[in-house]
Amino acid sequence: MGAPKQKWTAEEEAALKAGVVKHGAGKWRTILKDPEFSGILYLRSNVDLKDKWRNMSVMPNALGSREKSRVTLKRVPVQVQPTPIKQEEVTTSVSDVPQSDEEMLDDKPVASSSAPNPPMQIEAAPKRSIVRLDDLILEAITSLKEPGGSNKTAIASYIEDQYWAPPDFKRVLSAKLKFLTSSGKLIRVSK
Amino acid sequence: MGAPKQKWTAEEEAALKAGVVKHGAGKWRTILKDPEFSGILYLRSNVDLKDKWRNMSVMPNALGSREKSRVTLKRVPVQVQPTPIKQEEVTTSVSDVPQSDEEMLDDKPVASSSAPNPPMQIEAAPKRSIVRLDDLILEAITSLKEPGGSNKTAIASYIEDQYWAPPDFKRVLSAKLKFLTSSGKLIRVSK
DNA sequence: CGCTAGGGTTAGGGTTCA
């Protein structure tokens, strides 16, 4: 058969994201021919880009499928243990951040009054926006391509320029960047 | 719950084998739709076929040759790797179609004049080796010192001789050389 | 033909269960 199956690397994903920012989603052939990305994506086809973008855009499990109380429940067994946070894949640049991330974004007054004994599992489903923010930051940094790392302001400007941002976005971003850098997920953010 | 685990019968296994002989491994849906087998395999899905074939293909206690590194590579620790080339993961999505285009690059001698790709500033993650591959190519060319530049086969041989190379290394190298020459980073010299 | 969108299929890691 043909190719054994090539997993996308973080580098390639970053290039694709940057390419979409620059040329727009749907301009796969254009992105591929852009010298800025061809060096990284030279092994991929325009269709590969399209497919990858499609499943990158699929948000983590859309809730709603209540028809299965399946596997997710299963992984509760050991919960008393002070198990260290499971390490994520290291090859990712700004990876999906494990739980301890909430500190800055969780202001939500989730009104779940009569919860007798809330199962404080590590498992939940909240951090959608957090993952998203990681992606945006990555996108900003890769697009800005400033030697030595981009500064906070530039990153904020970039994101606000490309997307709609909520009123307190700067505060959130600031906290996020602080977390990412202090935890070693981002090398450094100048200034 | 739903599926109590359906053991495969000898008849089903025979049908699967015959199906693979007739249509080839990987053509699971095709096998399933073939009237010759659908009467027997009607309880199975294409995925079932694939899984069963995988199980059947597992050789008894094969301490697989060079494939043992798979597990080791799964989760890369956070640190700079001192080892030479380790893992490449790439390939075009070209199927078994005779890409005459790519073959034309074969045997074309090349000489250097290169420039490395700029690394990204996001975190010292184990990055995949586009840069390293450039270095290896350069090393090969300079070491070989062939007047007029080295051809692709010689470069591949040199690298494979000096380092461990993944199974589809030649394809990767081929694509890389094609990119480097077409983008002007390597100058092709007529033999 | 080349390209993109979108549905369909496969490959391979992971999980469950006897």
Add this chain to the structure above:
DNA sequence: TTGAACCCTAACCCTAGC
């Protein structure tokens, strides 16, 4: 503990419509 059976889904294929 092991391996067969089954699940999840990224990666890849096929094809209609332009």
